[in-house]
Amino acid sequence: MRQSDEVNADDVRVPRAQAGSSPQHLLTTVLGEYLDSSDADLPSTAVIAILREFGISESSARAALSRLVKRGLIATRRKGRSPVYHLTPQAIAKHRSRMRHFLNFGSRPTPWTGEWVQASFSVPSAGQASRHALRRSLTALGFVGLYDSVWIRPGSEATPVKEALRELLHHVEGARWSVMRVRFDEEAGPHGPASAYDLSSLASAYSSFIQQYAPLRAAARSGAVDATRALVARTSAMDSWRRFADIDPDLPPHLLPQPWPRQEARETFLDIHSALGSLAQARLVQVATPHWPDAASWITHFQASRNPARPEPTRH
Missing domain, CATH: 3.30.70.2360 (Alpha-Beta Plaits)
Structure with a gap:
């Protein structure tokens, strides 16, 4: 059963983005990408197995679970002798909101009123x-x-x-x-609002993203990425891209230096994210099922719409 999107998502504190994903930040990314129901009972052993794919130790995985419980993203309930974890309805609402933000970011110019x-x-x-x-x-x-x-x-x-x-x-x-x-009389001038932003560093970060993920993009488009690699690679690309959605001020085009590399970076991300979605989901099911027999019934993935008229992410 899917929970209503009307749940107040602001009650949940999502870990802040940081350089080099911590186990709890990585776990937040994985749960947001591949689970979309608070009815799913997630054993801790499944979480440990999933994070092991990313080189996270058992002790660090358990610590991440504990921290996310404290933050309100995850709650526990007892099923048989052992407690199981589940996403809270508030977390589901937060994840959906954040996924819309990450996947739709840069899809179209923000309407500009000059305000x-x-x-x-x-x-x-x-x-x-x-x-x-x-x-x-x-x-x-x-x-x-x-x-x-x-x-x-x-x-x-x-x-x-x-x-x-x-x-x-x-x-x-x-x-x-x-x-x-x-409103500013000289928006783009040396004393206008655009001068307050370090756009050179942001452009450099976009260019570095494009360069870093170019080989993976080519491999994903040609079908040369297997399921084992797909889960870690897709999650890495998402983790890197979502930082841009948080730090880019999304200024109107006339205030940006040209050429501006965001669109190419977005296309790089979308090619990887879309091509590897089903493979990553399959790998996650494979890894989790020995510890969580119902995994295939609950694990899904989000995918950005390529239709500019419908920018909502698609759940698969």
Whole structure:
């Protein structure tokens, strides 16, 4: 039985992306890609076997499970003598939302109205801890510092930043803040918003992704990747691509240097992700079944739609 997408996904804390996947981050990626029901009873031995494919030890796999339980992504229930794990309904909703975000990112230009959200704040010296926490929160929300205490992001949605400012600064005596929707007379000029972004480094990261995964892309397109390699390779590509969806500010084309390599990087990712989906699913079933006889009934995979008019990921 599939859970409703209406479940509040914001109650679940997903591990932050980081360089070099930790076991819990890797496990989050695998569960988000290949499980889509909270009714599936997942034995710990199956999780250990799955993570062993990625070179993760049993002790690290068990530690990852424990951490994800604490984060609310996984819960336990007893089945026979041994407890089993299952994704929570909140985790399913979070995974679906994140998969839509990752797989649809870069599929079409974001409609541009010329609006930016600007957050400005003043924090007394006694509130430096709150200032640092606010900067981390603003970065997570896609903001970048235009000046020291003036942060911006493209678009017009201001509710999340209003909530963050209120939560982090309301108790700081003397703190002041404001949120505005603004337009810039010179968007692309040396003092405009585009200058606040390190677009050169982002372009270099996209180019490195293209170069790194070019051999795998060619092998996947020619059918030269077997199921054993497909699971690890597809997961690696997804883990690398999803960081772009989190760090790319998705600026309008007229603010980007040309040529901009994101589209080629996206095509590289999609070729790998689409071609290896069924093979990776088959390998995951093969690895999990000795420990989880019902694995084939629950393991699936997501696949991005190639139809620009229907950018939703497809569940297989």
